[in-house]
Amino acid sequence: MINFNGQLSEHSMKTLSVSNRGLNYGDAVFETLRVSAGKILFWEDHYFRLMSSMRILRMEIPMNFTQEFLEEQVLSTIEAQDANYKTYRAKILVWRKEGGLYTPTSNDIEYAITCSPLENPFYTLDDSPCEVELFKDHYITSGILSTLKTNNKIINVLGSIYAKENDYQNCLLLNEKKQVIETLNGNLFLVKGDTIKTPPLADGCLKGVMRKQILSMFDKLLDYDFEEASISPFELQKADELFTTNVVTGITSITKYRKKEYSNSVAKELLGKLNMKARLG
Structure with a gap:
């Protein structure tokens, strides 16, 4: 219908x-x-x-x-x-x-x-491999329009075709300054040691509803510091964990970028809190 x-x-x-x-x-x-x-x-x-x-x-x-x-x-x-x-x-x-x-x-x-x-009434963490690569053919121009959900998504379409042709499960998108801003279908979070980072809206990432929910949970993660800060491609292989978020799938752990493989302990910790937040409204 x-x-x-x-x-x-x-x-x-x-x-x-x-x-x-x-x-x-x-x-x-x-x-x-x-x-x-x-x-x-x-x-x-x-x-x-x-x-x-x-x-x-x-x-x-x-x-x-x-x-x-x-x-x-x-x-x-x-x-x-x-x-x-x-x-x-x-x-x-x-x-x-x-x-x-x-x-x-x-x-x-x-x-x-x-x-x-x-299929699933709750958010779950998919154990399937999620290997990513940078999509460098085109860049997202940072600014207020890039934070909106408009149907001007040709870069996401081309990136998805690139991922499919090269057997990746997702791609990381860059802005005109070649900063990593998001994935094809969600916001990006990077964990290194006791610090969790996500790109600021000023870098051009989507103003995601799930991003907002995740940000609101960080005050409960007492063992971690959080910052909204630009992410360089050079940081990716030094990170302990990468995950992407959107409101349909919740949290998806990225398992591999080039030769680097990642854990998913923070994603698991957040998943339980997310389901609780979703139930309580």
């Missing part, structure tokens, strides 16, 4: 115009959600990030786009699925209405909500 501007219909029954501005100009933003047992995890953070992104892109926010309205729309879309799954990945996609070329004729928006089932 797809929710298009509040109307539910079968996927096969809904088509978008070739003049869609999201398709033609990347004039769209989105939120990817994890919904478990009828609850959108970290919904308030998702909602305010979406509203902030729309304001930055000068989209007109409808009066009915309240937190309660969008939550209801997401949950009703999931309830319409003919399945017995308890956990879903949902996506809210918002684009500016068609009209105009680079200059839009209107700032009004349309939206769609889609969802797909997930």
Whole structure:
């Protein structure tokens, strides 16, 4: 099922115009959600990030786009699925209405909500190998736009193709200063000794909802110091642990970068706290 501007219909029954501005100009933003047992995890953070992104892109926010309205729309879309799954990945996609070329004729928006089932109701730590490499063909330009979830993700697409062609499970993305800022699908954390680092938003990394949840947990990790600081590629092989985060998978440990193999003790410690935080809301 797809929710298009509040109307539910079968996927096969809904088509978008070739003049869609999201398709033609990347004039769209989105939120990817994890919904478990009828609850959108970290919904308030998702909602305010979406509203902030729309304001930055000068989209007109409808009066009915309240937190309660969008939550209801997401949950009703999931309830319409003919399945017995308890956990879903949902996506809210918002684009500016068609009209105009680079200059839009209107700032009004349309939206769609889609969802797909997930197997596990809790966050788990995947034991599968996750070998990464730097993706150096293209760089992300640091700035406020790179922190948003827009559908201008061609670097992530090309990086994913590169990873697939070279048998890597993920890639590390660089900004124009050749600092490591994130992975293809999440924020990056580096552990060295008793210090945990993650790149600052000023370096161009995504303003991730899961990143925010992880940051809030560090005051409970008494054995570690934390800092938001730039990460050089030279630090990667000296690190004890690397992991990436996003709201759908939670925490994914990186197991290998070139000749360096990593542990996952901090990721394991954080996973239990994350599941507790998700349950408590």
